[in-house]
Amino acid sequence: MMFKHLHRPNKGAVKEIRAPLRFVFKKIVAVSDRAVMLWIVLTVVLVVAGGLVASLAPLALKGLIDRLSVPAIVPASALTIVMPVALYVGALALQRLFEQAQTYLYARAEQRMVRTFSADAYAHILALPLSVHLERRSGAFAQALSQGVLGLRLVAMHFVLTIAPVIVQLVVAGVVLATVLDGTLGMLLFGGLVTYCVVFAIGVARLTAPIDRVSSAQVDAGGLVSDGLMNVEAIKAYTAERRFASRYDAMLGATEQGWSQFAWRRLENGIAVAIVFGISFGAILWFAGSDMASGRMTIGAFVLINAYVLQLVRPVEMLGFAIRDIGQGLSYLKEIASILAAAPEQSPSAGSDTSPERRPAELRFEDVAFGYGDRKTIDGVTFTATPGATIGIVGPSGAGKSSLMRLALRFYDPWSGTILLNGVPLGSIPLETLRQQIALVSQDTILFHDTIAANIRFAVDQAEDEEVAAAAGRAHLSALLADLPEGLDTLVGERGLKLSGGEKQRVSIARAVLKQAQFVILDEATAALDPATERAVWTAMRGLSQGTTTLVVTHRLSAVVGADQILVLDRGRIVERGTHRELLDLGGLYAKLWRSQATDEDLNGA
Structure with a gap:
């Protein structure tokens, strides 16, 4: 049976949603400066105003229909219907203007929040202890950050642009309908909406597990992609392209399976709420039609009920979609939340900006x-x-x-x-x-995809060009730079792949020379070099270690x-x-x- 799994979600699922939800609200507060708060407040004001206008528009339509349908001594003319037409059309137009304005304001706030959240999260990841980095793929961090940004956007957007206007419209429509409908129609409408919301909520709760699996599989796949691209030389040397591609395809298969389960459960939920809507809407219209046929209800009131039912279904559906997307967003946020919960490296106080003696x-x-x-x-x-x-x-x-x-x-x-x-x-x-x-020269020379000068200046960001050139000279890079048309402005490629092992080591030594540290650590700095290159590198390193304490x-x-x-x-x-x-x-x-x-x-x- 398609709906056999539409059971009540357990308390564990509720707790799983509650924790990341708290995390999101704390993060939104943390990354919101005065400008962001102002943009959000203005957005909410426009959301409320738009919701009020949208909810009152059917009343103008009712007045227009009643004016046209009720016999009068003086027949309706173009002049007599100008006001209700103007009110109805004006309300709809004003609603759309509010929607455009709130979209612009919220986009400003969202971009600032995403920027601050991304920068803070990236800084936190870099500040984590080395042990944490060694336990995860670097690509997994990148994927978790990317998914975290998407999750933050989904949750924040729906809370501001979906849930708030839906609540306003439901409250206003409920007040209006309570004054128009009789008891039977009111109970039918209320019961239909409650049933609709319950069925949708149960379905949304069931979407959490497959989305969690999708999120985890995507993080693993992102880590594998990063590993493969960072070690492409080894992959090619061992003809492992197909093996890596197959592993990636297997991870994508797990993602596809999770999405398929998600889509199937969403289909079940969609069919269930469609049945609830059909039954409820049909019953309301049948009773309203009976009242109109017996003269207890005007045509305008019938149109009003029809308009409100259709108008309420749309925001309720939006609310359901919002809850579904919020659940998806919370699943995406779980990984980055666990990363941000990890304590950064412990330091007794803030670092000094001045260089030590x-x-x-x-x-x-x-x-x-x-x-x-x-x-x-x-x-x-x-x-x-x-x-x-x-x-x-x-x-x-x-x-x-x-x-x-x-x-x-x-x-x-x-x-x-x-x-x-x-x-x-x-x-x-x-x-x-x-x-x-401390200056470090290690066996695994780390160079960035930038120029030789930028890689040397990595040690001292504000170093002058003359200082960079002097450090390169002390590291015996002069001969190499003379052979390169662009000299210090030569790009070294990803991880310095355009340079030989000895050349990369000398760039690393120049970086350490520029730092002018009190203490130098040479960690297997020449382990992978041939004897001739090793002698040249050691000549450069002896210049580095003069006047310092050195650990080899x-x-x-x-x-x-x-x-x-x-x-x-x-x-x-x-x-x-x-x-x-x-x-x-x-x-x-x-x-x-x-x-x-x-x-x-x-x-x-x-």
Whole structure:
């Protein structure tokens, strides 16, 4: 049976709607400045005025019909019907003028709300801890934000432009009809409207589940699209185009299935309300026609009832569609609401806009422990990087080297122990101030689809062109720039794909040079480069690290031969420490790794 599922929605479904609805109203208040509030107030005023005019128009029509149909000593003339015609036509015209004006005013308010909401949500997403970003696809964030904007628009628009005028029209029409209709007709009209609303509300509640599935599937599909486009080289290298396309098609299939279920349930609901409308409207017209035939009702009153029934059906239908769209909008908002509910990175106070004093920093770890989930990667680490020193962090894969770097940048907080920069615990330093003092050059060089100059200036947005050029020179980019017709204005492509690995690294080094930080972290900065390119990059990085405290995280021991101190990590603990010569003389893990890498290099050179 088509209507076998038209049961009463459970309390869980109501709660699922209530929570995002509260979220929407809070967000609307949060993103509404004085201009937005003024536009919304004016829109509501026009909505109310338009609703009143639309509801009173049938009264003018009744007066016109009665004037034309009731016999009079003086027959009706063009002059005698001017007033009711003018009132009726004027009311309809005025209603449409109000609708146009309220649409314009609301569009102004909506665009400002969407702009503010999008900007705030994007800023919040960027401020989330790194751990949150690692758990989600970047495309999933983008899809959730896009759906959130659509959901906000649907909910806000229907509350202002649909629900408000419908309520006005229903109230006015109810008052007028109560004075015109007898008890039977009034009960029929009231019962029909209530039944109509109940059936529509039940149907709308049943649309929540398929829309939730559609929203989730679309977020997954958006994440897959982003992954594929960001890693298109790997996809092509492994001829995985068809596999990714098939996975995307499967996700679109889940979306299609959700939409199909949504469309079927909407069809059920549409048929149900059409039956309710047909029965109610037919009964009202039959009773009204009987009253008119017996002389108890004028033709004008009959036309008035007919006009109001038709006029009430339209706003009630609009109300039903609005509830349906609001349910859809709330489903779209659930994902972004969960993202915005996640706490951003914790900072003890607002960051400083001024650059810290340029001097080498001291970094100290005191019995620090850390891990991911239940897996401990750092266990009781203690060391001090004195101002101006170069500290090498080496060890086998999985020893915890990258975890130390992430802790130093406060991408994560330690489980236990203390990390201090210049004697101040990292947790007491505003994040912006802390990261202004640190320059990072990593193995995975991040370049934006912009010019070389813009990618270097990313470190200091207000840097002058001369400063950018000087940083490029210190990073040994001069030869590359001389070969490029547009020099620093050359576009690097998506993620810097137009540059080689060594060239991208030198752009990253120039960015770090421009920052003039107190502390430099080199995280596997040359791990993917050939020996010749590696030597050129290290030459550039030695210029970067002059006059700063430097932490070199690497598995290539040749990179830390000249370090003031080398820390050897194994299973999260420092098992050896000393200079290169001291560690070789010790004959422990470092010496073993050195011999192994030396043998590999001999074999590769043979």
